[in-house]
Amino acid sequence: MPAASPLSVLSAAEVERLLGLEAAIESQRAAFMALGLGTAVLPPRLLVPGAGESVAFCYAARLSPDGAAVSKFGSVNPGNAARGLPSVSAVVTVLSAETGQPVAVMDGTAVTTIRTSAASAVAASVLARPGSRVLAVLGSGVQARAHVTALSHVLDLDEVLIWSPRSDRRAALAQSVGPLARAARSPQDAVRGADVIACCTTSLSPVFDVGWLADGATVISIGSFSPDRCEVPASLAGRADAVVVDDVAAALEDAGPIMAAAATDPSLAGRLIPLGEVVAGRAAARQSDSDLVYYNSVGLGVQDAAAALAIAAAARAAGQ
Numbered sequence: 001m002p003a004a005s006p007l008s009v010l011s012a013a014e015v016e017r018l019l020g021l022e023a024a025i026e027s028q029r030a031a032f033m034a035l036g037l038g039t040a041v042l043p044p045r046l047l048v049p050g051a052g053e054s055v056a057f058c059y060a061a062r063l064s065p066d067g068a069a070v071s072k073f074g075s076v077n078p079g080n081a082a083r084g085l086p087s088v089s090a091v092v093t094v095l096s097a098e099t100g101q102p103v104a105v106m107d108g109t110a111v112t113t114i115r116t117s118a119a120s121a122v123a124a125s126v127l128a129r130p131g132s133r134v135l136a137v138l139g140s141g142v143q144a145r146a147h148v149t150a151l152s153h154v155l156d157l158d159e160v161l162i163w164s165p166r167s168d169r170r171a172a173l174a175q176s177v178g179p180l181a182r183a184a185r186s187p188q189d190a191v192r193g194a195d196v197i198a199c200c201t202t203s204l205s206p207v208f209d210v211g212w213l214a215d216g217a218t219v220i221s222i223g224s225f226s227p228d229r230c231e232v233p234a235s236l237a238g239r240a241d242a243v244v245v246d247d248v249a250a251a252l253e254d255a256g257p258i259m260a261a262a263a264t265d266p267s268l269a270g271r272l273i274p275l276g277e278v279v280a281g282r283a284a285a286r287q288s289d290s291d292l293v294y295y296n297s298v299g300l301g302v303q304d305a306a307a308a309l310a311i312a313a314a315a316r317a318a319g320q
Contacts (some may be wrong), residue, residue, distance in 0.1 A: 024118035031306035036280025059301030070305035117146035132195035139200035140164035237261035241291035
């Protein structure tokens with residue numbers, strides 16, 4: 001009888017050590033390339049509402065029909081911030097492409113943090129106006145910090161403006177991420193004049209006004225991942241020259257602002273541009289430097305699959 005595949009069990013610290021930023025960004029580029037080329041296998045995700053604002057989720061995907069299956073099960077609990085805990089908790093399981101046996105189990109919170117910000121870096125690299133120098137980050141949690149790091153890696157920034165409702169948290173984040181960052185006095189102060197705006201909240205209502213956006217800005221939203229989450233105004237979809245999503249079906253079913261905009265403008269569904277097609281060179285989003293581009297991500301299982309496979313390969317190479 002063949003021997004069982006060895007199982008790697010990887011902590012958050014090991015995930016972070018095994019998957020550096022450059023490798024993480026490349027894993028997400030591979031994920032969206034697979035989507036754009038049509039090789040990815042991406043079943044609908046499962047959302048399980050919980051108490052208050054909490055929600056559990058389950059993603060599963062393969063990068064190709066004969067590739068390894070990867071699943072992530074976890075939850076989003078916004079109230080964890082007050083407890084000093086991450087808002088997102090999860091575990092990721094990787095199955096052997098050949099046998100289906102589990103070959104790796106890893107901390108999914110770390111995978112989510114790394115792959116989400118790395119995917120935003122991929123989006124910025126193909127959507128942002130050339131010469132983008134000013135980044136605004138709305139939020140001050142784990143994802144806000146990760147986005148400053150990842151977006152700074154792909155953009156030649158002169159300034160990073162950070163805003164969140166708690167002045168102590170935004171000041172602490174600005175101080176910790178480097179000399180280019182400062183805490184903004186208000187969301188208007190952060191957004192006005194910014195080339196790229198990264199919304200990294202779990203807000204149920206918009207955190208900025210569309211009228212604050214400069215011509216040519218790129219808005220990246222990662223917090224509008226379920227129907228009740230609307231960190232960006234629904235009117236942004238109508239105002240934007242290009243609306244890009246990680247997956248059209250998922251956006252129309254789960255992204256609060258996209259759903260709200262589509263309810264009043266049925267033509268929106270036909271205007272949504274999959275990020276994978278932009279990455280694969282099969283579609284264009286930005287047509288000019290003055291275009292306002294809006295990218296909404298709900299998060300996809302193929303992103304977790306690409307990141308987890310890179311981590312599992314690095315663990316095997318390290319003998320873990």
